[in-house]
Amino acid sequence: MNLKVRIAIISVVINVFLVGIKFLLARWTYSSSILADAIHSLSDILVSLLVLSGLVLSILIKKSQTARWRKVEDIVAIAVGLFILLAAVQIFAGAVAGPPKELIRLPIALVGIFLCILVSGFVARLKIRVGEEQSSRSLVADGYHSRMDMYSSIGVMSGLVGGMIGLNLDAQAAGLIALLIAATGLEVIYGAVKALLRGTSLEEYWLANLFGHPLVGSKKTWRLGRKSLEIILWMRHRSRSLVLWPLGIIILLWLSSGLYVVSPGERALVFRFGRLLDPSGQGPGLHVHLPWPVDMMQKTSMSAMRRVEIGFRTQPTNWGEDVRSYQWESRHIVGKYTKKPEESIMFTGDENFIDINTIVQYQVAEITSFLLHVEDPETLVKSAAEEAIRIVVAMEPLDDLLTSERSRVEKQILEVLHKTLANNDAGIKVTAVKLQDVHPPLEVVDAFREVASAREDKNRLINEAYAYRNEVLPRARGNVVGEIHKAEAEKQERIHHARGEAQKFMALFGEYQKAREVTEVRMFLETMEQSLTGLEKFIVEPNASKEPLDLRFFKGQEAEIYEGVER
Amino acid sequence: MVKKDQSLLPKTVFQQVKAALPTWRKLALIGSFCLVGFYLLSGTYVVQPNELGVVRRFGRVVNDRVMPGIHYHLPWPFEKINRPKTLQVKVMSVGFRMVDKMKGLGPQPEETQKLTGDENIINVQMIVQYRVGDPRAYLFSVESPRWLVRKAAESCLTEIIGSMGVDQVLTTDKLIIQERVKTEAQAILDEYACGLRISGAYFLDISPPAEVAFAFRDVASAREDRNRLINEAHGYRNEKLPKVRGQAQAMVKEAEAYRTERVNRAQGEAERFLAVLKEYRESRDVTETRLYVEAVEKIFPKIRKYVLDREHGEGVVDLKMITPGQE
């Protein structure tokens, strides 16, 4: 009993370790089958914990109270079973519906999974051996269960090997493992429900029904599984050594290195001890070559459009940033582009600097030259294109490059680039040279924009002048009319005044002529009265003084002299 | 397993429930029947009155006009149903984002600003109403028909506003623009066969940007100012003319009064003269002297008088001695 518990604890601890590794691998590779395997192992841990807790309970708790505790345990077991079942269904649905994901870091995953297989294989062996020694059926069953774990990991590994070859079997492998998980879940629920209904302990039930996996428990399926995995079992039967069956796996892996899949648009070259076998290469499909290190294979996509950026780099990490428009200077500060001024600044024909960002698109034209003559095609294309751009740009004036001659310049660059690459025998066909952002260097962008601003300013100044004109002109027109009216008024006024006064005079004159003397006197006197009444007057008799008098002395103010008025 | 005579013991609740429960086999049977039933029933669906149903069997459209009502399709994975709301009018914003509006944010200047034909910048926000016309085309021919509506309307708007002057856009031609956006955007949608029908395009806001809004408003107030100035001038005229007419009349009246007064006075004076003349003719000398003296009497008390002696007054008189007002 004691040993059994200890083994169970060890197995739980090891399983936790395995689950951790598998989750890690799943995150690294995006493989759903590894994830499924991890969940499978997790479900096993849960089951093991359930069993363990049951065992511990049966030791610790008094007989009278066990019944109640057992019911609690059963309900927990049902919940756990449902959880496991749910996980299985999700994985299964993902495997059936989801599009296959591109796997990465396959070699690491392979090594990791291989490690997991070794560990679970060892644990399984340990459990079975101890179980047989102690004649404990449950431990033996647990051992077979662990072995099942190992087989599921082997399934995952074969999926990964398929990935290495070029066949994506990840979803299928995940689906199969999901079935195993589902079986575990169903088993737990079934057992718990039955135990609950019958009032017996869960452990008793499990022990009675060959604790463990349904596929392990069932002799028929076990035999089926045994046949399907005959090679491994053969290895196991031939020699009970711990070393040999992993060796079998490695040999299988080695043999599989001769298989390769060529995807649409790709072509593969096979080299035997470094010598090229067929210069035309292999097209899409499944092919075989002698395993490593006799034959080696290199493949590349012929029809894939490749792309080199000159003058800038697109950074996928910054794609989330919401930049709605790229202005000349903003393209280098925000958003998904970073600037490479050493590549983009060029010298134009009229001795100006210009900032040219270019895209070169190319394809592989000839696979042997491409694979054999070129070490780093991207760098080659980039440096050749940069050179071609410099040559062409150096012959063009700045303004043409900025505006009207862009498509012609693109064509010229393409021609020069074609020649350079043909000379290099690179097996590369450039399909397009596209000028992206062509602008003056950042330092003078402001000045260039100022041209447009200045034109606006010109219009602004003109408008202001017009505004002035609009302000002044009507007022002047108004004043003109006003002046004319004023003059007209003056004219009329004068005419009317003159006419009135003339009429007045003529009327008087008529009467005057009739009685000249009297009227004259009267008018004279009337006028005198009017004018003299208010004035300061001095009347000096002509013989009053011999000398003229200074009349100011009579009154301290100016006065009018009125002399010689006599009767 | 429990090996006891059950009839002797009182049955526990649990045991009673257990006895009442159906057997496992029955349970499984009922359960599976239920499952199959649910599965078969999952093909029932209701097409609402404003919808049309499109049924696909293994991905291929077998019926693209399922009328409103309750219908049945083969359950998953055999048949699938889509029910676009063909009678519901949906709304798409142009020049701003509904999300921003709901959050209470202003529109992005990049989206709102449009360049007019005379190179002015104005803010335009528009609403385009559309509905699904052809459900099949709507579902399967364009990836995102909704966004196509916005993009098409926006490009039409850009082109139309780019061909008009700012005053035209802001005042007279709003309705024309709406109509043109509707028809031209519809043309793009038709070209892409996206199955949507635009039922209308309406301006939500069309205004000069904040930076120049004041100047635009000032033009309107200047127009008012013009009218105000003219009205004021008319007021001046209306105020002044009657006043002047009154003045003129007063002037004439005054002259008439003068005439009357003058004539009357002349007559009076003439009459007085004639009276005195009569007296004078009777005794000439006396009357003459009397008149003379009377006049001197009247005058002398009023005036200042200085008398200089001609014989004694040699040389210059020191007139400083004579202070004014001193008699």
Place this chain on the structure above:
Amino acid sequence: MKRKLIVPLILAGFLILLLNSILFQVDETEFVIITQFGKPVRVISTAGLQVKWPDPAQSLRRLDRRLLLFDPEAGEFLTQDKKNVLVDTYIGWRIEEPLKFLEAVKERPVAEIFLADIASATIGAALGNYPLSALASIDPLEIKVDQIMEEVSAKCRDKAGRDYGIEILQVHLKRLNLPDQNKESVFQRMRTERERMAKKYRSEGEEEAIKIRAEADRECRAILSEAYEQAQKIIGEGDAEAARVYAAAFNRDPRFYKLVRTLESYTKFLNEKTTVVLSTDSELLKLLTEGKSQK
């Protein structure tokens, strides 16, 4: 009993996996390419249920058959008349040759990068040959937006069809704007444009007002002067009448009239403001100096 239940369930699951790998649906919206160990053997473009060998012998790839919209970021370009404009476009495209598409670009994000490359280059080249007035102008004859976009579309269509198996239906101009740096001066210019109008209205008003006032003033003066004329005439009449009346009376004895009138005048104007300097031998003072003796 549990074996009888669980094992068939698991077998059923296994069967579903297998069927899923053999039977597949092709939707109305997609192409399916079947590859046999990586070698393309079938391209299916009709919707419905189809059969293939199970994985890994034959696997399938799905590609979108619908019209797709791609909206590259707006870029800044220089027009022929050296004006900077921000041009925002969108592209309507679809996969025309699925196999070529799969081989050349493989997936949509990659395709969009390529589309952005050629669209940006083509628009730049096209705009360099047109003035800004071809994009925005009041004169309908100058506007060539449709022509420019058709030119751009044709070039892109040609390139994309040949190299990527993509059909470009149309490149549309979505937005047209000016760089931020230029906007401020545009706004200033707009302000002055408005000011020009505002000033026109205001001083037109002033003009009209001055005219009206001047006319009113003129009328006033005319009225007043007319009245003045009339008044003068009336005054003249009065004066004349008075003169006639006077003359009729005074002519009876002009000499006496002169005396009376003169004395009357003296009494009126020889008032407090008059100073008289008399000599001692003045006739007026004779009585004062010589006394009654002489009389």
